[in-house]
Amino acid sequence: MIGKGKSISHTRASMQYGWNQEKDAEVVYSKHLAGETPEQITEEFKIIQEQNARCTNNALSFVLSPTIQDGKELSAKSLGEITEKFLKEMKLQEHQAIGFVHRDQQHTHVHLYVNRIDFSGKAYNDSFIGKRSQQAAENVAKEMGLTTAREVQQEKLDRIKLIRFEIKQIHEKVMAEHRPKDLDRYIKLMEEKDIKVVPSINKSNRLQGFRFEFKGHSLKGSEVHRSMSGSRLVMGIGENAGKGFVKNKDNTVSLMGRATQLSGNIALKLAKQVIKQAIQKSAGFEIGY
Template sequence: MIGKCKAIAHGSTALDYIFREGKLGYRLAFHNLCSREAKTIYEEMKVVSDHNSRCRNKFLRIEIGIAPQDEKKLPVSELMRIAHLFAKQMGLDNHQWVAVTHKDTDNRHIHIIANRISLYGEVYDTTFASNRAARVAEEISREKGLTIAKEVKAEKKYQKTKASPTREQTKQQVQKICYALLEKYKGTGITGHSMFLYELNKNGIAIERMKNKQGNVYGLKFSYAGQSFKASEIGREFGYRSLQKNFEPTEKKELHAAGYQLVPPSHSSISRDNDTPRVQNPIGAVADAIVGAADEVVEGLGDLITPSTHGDDYTEAAWQRKLRNQANRKKKRGRGL
């Protein structure tokens, strides 16, 4: 058995969720409550919670997961006892709470929504609440002879490896290809990065950028032979940010002295007193050379690199840098006049 606990503000939404038709299994317990439906339970809880105007997250969401091998040992009556025992050991005797089971997944689980404000107006302390819930779940599991969380995790990991040997073999193939190409192009700058992506695609490996709801990239996913793997499964070097760092030039000191970076910053049109044309010209020449090389590589690859493998991003970045460099050179010539 495993337990989780978190303070939330959206009590009404949480209650609607646990009572949703198609998910609701059994109604296990209603503690310090008269109502039996989501809307009226929320109204009862709100009467109590409104006495505290400073607390923002006025509800507790608790989830109790049951191991598959323990489900047959636990009839509804025993689940009711577990819900009451769990709430008691969590210190919720003087709070309003409701417990139900859900049937929408393969594994049975219990949901408890509690009023964080007690009947006496006290605010439940949520410091390390999730750790407390995990400890209570482990204690109850030992008491009742159920599987504890660590054993469930170990069993899932074992079953996953045993059930899908093909996936493990495919992952090893992807790792072999990725590490070989990384070793080949490591420290070779933006050109090497582009060639790394091209050869991955040539070997049948596609990289997909994972985005959140705001459209920001937060990770990479590698696909090969009908299998998909998170970057962390392939290796720590292949994360979204760490992968790019691997292509930074090895001779950093010399290149930084020449003003080069893997992704050069935009060249400001504001010059410093210490800057001289003698220093600025080599910087522009090096930047132009790098941009030109990257342009040739990316343009030569064409559509062979999938859109999800940064090809479009590098093409656009290289083009924007070239335009900025040209504009800055025109401004410098203008100042000389």
């Protein structure tokens, strides 16, 4: 579950959004309130807020978002319990508050509005409220046996790790079995394996690198693996192609039917590779002689 929070001044407008009937809004929590409309509750907030006229952002807005799967299984009563526990974690349990659930989208979530001013006229300290909201939601999720934000993040990391591994495996297979001699051929071979390779070309028509799109993910080559950075990919294909791959005069390569200039970094690394190969070849010739 994810928790977000901030201080606001536009209480009525925000509450009207939370109580939007078109979003199938349903009240799941109410504390120290009698009103039945956003206007009435806003007025009740104002009665307390008048004790502290110096505080302009005098209301707090929170959004509590369980995971899609958890949200499907949570009743209005359970969401009310989650909201109550969240407010206790935030030490706001004795403030006026109202919470609405929205189920209009796949992702069930609670909009919670709290009077920042307590009954003694003191303003709640909203320092780092966003970070504290995240931690409070994390604590409630653990207590309620729900999926935490950390667990969601770890699932995403594990998924991306698998995607990176798959892309790298396919890349290595294409390079080893087909030994493409130009970039267009490499891009086509990868596309046949359901991986879209997108060249990153800046406004100066210089090739900076490549992005790899696979199973809904888009990663830079260097994010997949350092061996797939723009310079190393170009160097690998250049090694297969030999002479003529790069036009030395202006450091261009053929890409998508036109001449595209290599970035300074890629061109420099490619030049070093050519020099190194020439030295190795020369050394081998001398030994043979």
